Amino acid sequence: MLLNAEMLFNWAVPEWMELFNMAFIFEDQQHLQKFWESDMGKDLGQMLIEKYGVRAYLDTIALRGPRYLTANKEIKSVADMAGVKLRTPNNAGVIASWQATGANVTPVAWGELFGALQSGIVNAQENPLANIDQAGLYQVQSYLMQTEHQYTNYFMYFNDAWYQTLTAEQQAIISEAIDEGFKWHNEQVNAEDEQFLKSFQEKGMTLVTKDQIDIDSFKEKIIPALLEENKDLYPEGAYEKIQALKD
Numbered sequence: 001m002l003l004n005a006e007m008l009f010n011w012a013v014p015e016w017m018e019l020f021n022m023a024f025i026f027e028d029q030q031h032l033q034k035f036w037e038s039d040m041g042k043d044l045g046q047m048l049i050e051k052y053g054v055r056a057y058l059d060t061i062a063l064r065g066p067r068y069l070t071a072n073k074e075i076k077s078v079a080d081m082a083g084v085k086l087r088t089p090n091n092a093g094v095i096a097s098w099q100a101t102g103a104n105v106t107p108v109a110w111g112e113l114f115g116a117l118q119s120g121i122v123n124a125q126e127n128p129l130a131n132i133d134q135a136g137l138y139q140v141q142s143y144l145m146q147t148e149h150q151y152t153n154y155f156m157y158f159n160d161a162w163y164q165t166l167t168a169e170q171q172a173i174i175s176e177a178i179d180e181g182f183k184w185h186n187e188q189v190n191a192e193d194e195q196f197l198k199s200f201q202e203k204g205m206t207l208v209t210k211d212q213i214d215i216d217s218f219k220e221k222i223i224p225a226l227l228e229e230n231k232d233l234y235p236e237g238a239y240e241k242i243q244a245l246k247d
Helices: 007-012 014-020 029-035 040-054 094-100 109-118 129-134 168-203 214-227 236-243
Strands: 002-004 055-063 067-071 084-089 124-128 144-146 153-159 204-209
Touching: 002 204, 007 040, 007 055, 014 129, 014 236, 029 040, 029 055, 040 055, 040 204, 040 236, 055 168, 067 129, 084 109, 094 168, 094 214, 168 204
Parallel strands: 084 124, 144 204
Antiparallel strands: 002 153, 055 153, 067 124, 067 144
């Protein structure tokens, strides 16, 4: 068994995960969970088994906090992204999303990010609050934008050959333990994020709340551009199916 993020899915179904990593594709944590519980998620899980012999537990996922944008200036709409030197992880979907906003996107290794922000190589970045705290980025960034533009999670993975040797009762015990553990984890993540928001403001960051940001202006730049750019890569109708899960 292994607790890890979506890395194995990135390898098994890259065309889906390119779409999965588009900014603003998921509305909230519940939308993300619905995706993995849906027929789409189950189909991806089956592909993972067929390709690598690995089973992902999809009934309950371990959430990460949503990703926030930080910068040394206030950003309230996509127009404010002009001239921003933005660090992102080296992920094609993430890079393409922010390039569509007009930002100058520069992938920087995680261990070098603090220095890059301090020296001005980049002047903005995006990460979950826990990562911002861990790296002390509040020391070199003035504004925290509550964009909540990307939701990701961890899975519990099994060697499927081993899993198939278990009795139904043993499988049920494991499922119950994961459900209970992940429920506790998700409650802690959300509570911790509330504390991070307070802490960062106490340390001098200015919080730009979601109701102050024109989120639609970001979506209008990012989503049409990436759907057109990747129309031969993304599975047909996949974006619309994901959005229909919000209803």
